[in-house]
Amino acid sequence: MHRNQHILVVDDDKETRDLLNEYLTQMGFLVSVAQEGISMQAHLNSQGYPDLILLDVMMPGEDGFSLCQNIRKHSNVPIIILTAVSDETDQIIGLEIGADDYIAKPFRPRQLMARIKALLRRAQPDELLKPTMITFGEWKLDTLSHTAFNLHTQQTIELSGSDFNLLMLFISHPNEILDRDTISCAIKGRETLPFERGIDVQLSRLRQRLGDTGKQHKYIKTMRGNGYIFTAPVQYGH
Incomplete structure (x- = not known):
């Protein structure tokens, strides 16, 4: 293997x-x-x-x-x-x-x-099964180059592997509450450890990259005591 x-x-x-x-x-x-x-x-x-x-x-x-x-x-x-x-x-x-x-x-x-x-x-995701362009909110995500283009500011950002995987997890489960263990299992292959802050750090970093740092998050909302939910409308294309 x-x-x-x-x-x-x-x-x-x-x-x-x-x-x-x-x-x-x-x-x-x-x-x-x-x-x-x-x-x-x-x-x-x-x-x-x-x-x-x-x-x-x-x-x-x-x-x-x-x-x-x-x-x-x-x-x-x-x-x-x-x-x-x-x-x-x-x-x-x-x-x-x-x-x-x-x-x-x-x-x-x-x-x-x-x-x-x-x-x-x-x-190493299966690129044949994944759309090459995904639009959510004011962003257009290129899944091949791992870059996101802001339709309003014309800014292009590059996403690290972990940021991209976390974003794709949320995009694949819109309007669905994902708890910390679900997120950790999906992106790390394991549940969170006691007192681990890694998921919080990665979520904070992804929010900063997307400009989603206000008191009212536009994309990834915190559901206190339950987890997180991706609320932006998602459109798939090629």
């Missing part, structure tokens, strides 16, 4: 790199490793972007946050941030700057594999 899918592991700890390389290779992935930002960039320049990047936060030179921001300027490749076990701040910052998910060290291999599978499934 995973044959030929390419994962880049970026971590300054040799033991972690070796363990991930061995485990992911056994699971059928093509694996590359880099020990810091310079070697990561050299790999991207020579080999192009992989199917997924595992990116450690604490590294010499540029840290994982800076590297994630730089990657997001050029690619929507799925990124999983590797954080310290108790550092919720790292997790929130990672999601705010465009990471798709995070996992705390030390982690169980099967737990990591579940996160990887979920992101890779969502990064």
